[in-house]
Amino acid sequence: QVQLVESGGGSVQAGGSLRLSCAASGRTFSYYTMGWFRQAPGKDRDFVARISPRGDQEQIRYADSVKGRFTISRDNANNTGWLQMNSLKPDDTAVYYCALGSYSVRSADYNYWGQGTQVTVSS
Numbered sequence: 001q002v003q004l005v006e007s008g009g010g011s012v013q014a015g016g017s018l019r020l021s022c023a024a025s026g027r028t029f030s031y032y033t034m035g036w037f038r039q040a041p042g043k044d045r046d047f048v049a050r051i052s053p054r055g056d057q058e059q060i061r062y063a064d065s066v067k068g069r070f071t072i073s074r075d076n077a078n079n080t081g082w083l084q085m086n087s088l089k090p091d092d093t094a095v096y097y098c099a100l101g102s103y104s105v106r107s108a109d110y111n112y113w114g115q116g117t118q119v120t121v122s123s
Contacts, residue, residue, distance in 0.1 A: 009117030022098030038094035
């Protein structure tokens with residue numbers, strides 16, 4: 001069993017930056033693709049970014065809405081992943097979740113989820 005804990009959320013003004021962290025327990029962090037998803041009030045949980053188990057740069061994928069602004073990374077030795085978010089916009093306001101699962105952009109393909117961290121961007 002893997003447990004995930006996100007941190008780093010908060011409130012920022014548009015144009016600001018935040019760095020979300022995802023700390024995993026257990027020894028199997030490196031087995032899985034790590035994904036970040038977000039859910040705004042009244043909306044579905046949307047894909048944000050994913051990174052392969054080994055962290056291969058050429059296999060990283062981003063949602064079009066965050067491409068060029070967000071960067072996903074991971075450190076398997078320390079069972080930790082991150083989502084660096086720059087040039088934040090009010091539309092980025094959501095609860096952000098990290099997850100571990102298959103190499104996919106679908107939330108249904110992820111088996112383990114954190115509790116989420118709130119990101120609020122004001123204009």
